[in-house]
Amino acid sequence: MNKSEVYLLSGFLGSGKTTLLKNLLQQERLDGRRAAVLMNELGSVSIDSDAVNEDVPLKELLDGCICCTISDKLEAQLQSLLIENNPDVIYIEATGAAHPVEVLDAIVSPLFADRIDFKGIITTVDSKRWLERKKLSPQIQLLLVEQVKHANLLLINKTDTLNEEQQANVSMEISLLNPHAFTILTSFAKVPTNHVRKMGYKKDLLQHRVKVDLQLRTFVYHFKHHIRQEDFENFLREIPETIYRIKGYVRFSENSYPYLFQYSYGMPLYMKEYMNMPLNLVFIGENIDWTVLNDMLSDLEEKQSRKIDK
Ligand SMILES: Nc1nc2c(ncn2[C@@H]2O[C@H](COP(=O)(O)OP(=O)(O)OP(=O)(O)O)[C@@H](O)[C@H]2O)c(=O)[nH]1
Incomplete structure (x- = not known):
């Protein structure tokens, strides 16, 4: 059985994760790859699941954050997606409140580690919110920074809401915080899948299959x-x-x-x-x-x- 690629979509509330997910699913469909989705929302009612077409296998984790309360459920959901659907790729959309290390911890289970190829974390940043982040609580500011620091691919999103100088400022601040990730300025999270599949691995490392x-x-x-x-x-x-x-x-x-x-x-x-x-x-x-x-x-x-x- 083939390994399923797994991508984690991270980013603060409203930064564009679901918009990104829709774009990625559309491109996967064009590329003829079977995609599946695992969504985690904090509320008890699913809101974003409408974004996913009915023919894409979808599992939802409601009413809790992957990282603290429902990591066992995530393991079970992921395992059943792998067994029932054997998809080429699985996108996991975490709640905007999740810390990337904790979510990763819940995703990579030793029980099916050999069935998945974890490709990395894509973080969407609401560029306007980023510039105005000092207005947020210290905890939220820290979470935004953590989400940026741990990303393998960074989308500085909603650039249509900023002028060129502001875009340059966000881009510089974010690249300084995480100089290792590919950083792309986007509007409505439009990103070519080849950037996503490369996931920040340097080309020569990929060729030598060295992690x-x-x-x-x-x-x-x-x-x-x-x-x-x-x-x-x-x-x-x-x-x-x-x-x-x-x-x-x-x-x-x-x-x-x-x-x-x-x-x-x-x-x-x-x-x-x-x-x-x-x-x-x-x-x-x-x-x-x-x-x-x-x-x-x-x-x-x-x-x-x-x-x-x-
Ligand atoms: N102006 C503008 N709006 C955007 C952009 N990307 C997304 N949006 C809008 O921002 C809102 C939030 O986008 P989502 O994709 O739902 O964000 P999310 O991160 O999934 O949000 P949560 O599920 O609440 O965490 C939606 O109304 C989007 O249409 C962008 O680049 N520019």
Whole structure:
């Protein structure tokens, strides 16, 4: 089965996420790709779902934010979209109130990590609101900045509401906050899909299939063997601080069943599982050379298999 590309649409309330979604769905249709949508709205009544044509599979998560209250439901919805529809691409529209790291955390589940290809975060910014952001509460201002900082592709939207000088100012401020993302000035979130599919990966990196990046990314490691718990704990001591989350299943040589492993901002947690699970470990981090991490983990496996061979 093919992997489904997954894109997360982030951005503050009213910044143009649904407008972007409509544009992307239209282009996917023209390109003959099967798209599906997962929408998260804070209210208990769906408002934006009318934006999605009836033939596009749609799952909705109402009455809560993906990042805090309903992440388990998101996992279930995403899994059923993958199983029932096997789409080429899934667009997830998060509520404007969501923090990107928390949403990412809810999206990449070790249970189906090998079925999805998480391409990145597209953040829409309401350019007029950005210029007037000092009027907003400090928490909202911080959220706007976080949404910009963690984006892989940035759309500075609603440029039709600004003059040229204002557009240049927003563009400069945003590029300074996140110099690594592709930044595009848009009106009504019109963006060509080739920009979206590239998703800020530098061309040469893409060619070498190396996931080295200066931005927030996910990485999945699949264990073929069990490893020693002590080696794994040493590995955790060596990893960079910019790995914010790790979760997944790992099997230690000392036990016959796997552990569910959770790691959040430096704190590890192990929970015994009484059945076989896919030994996928999902990482979320920033400024990480994923090839180095990959080598560190395969070294743990090799070290253990050499011991067994002796
Ligand atoms: N003038 C102008 N209006 C826009 C632009 N993009 C979107 N809008 C309008 O802004 C409003 C909000 O756009 P949406 O796409 O619904 O924004 P959203 O981020 O999905 O909003 P929430 O779902 O509330 O978070 C709609 O009335 C859009 O038609 C733009 O570039 N210029």
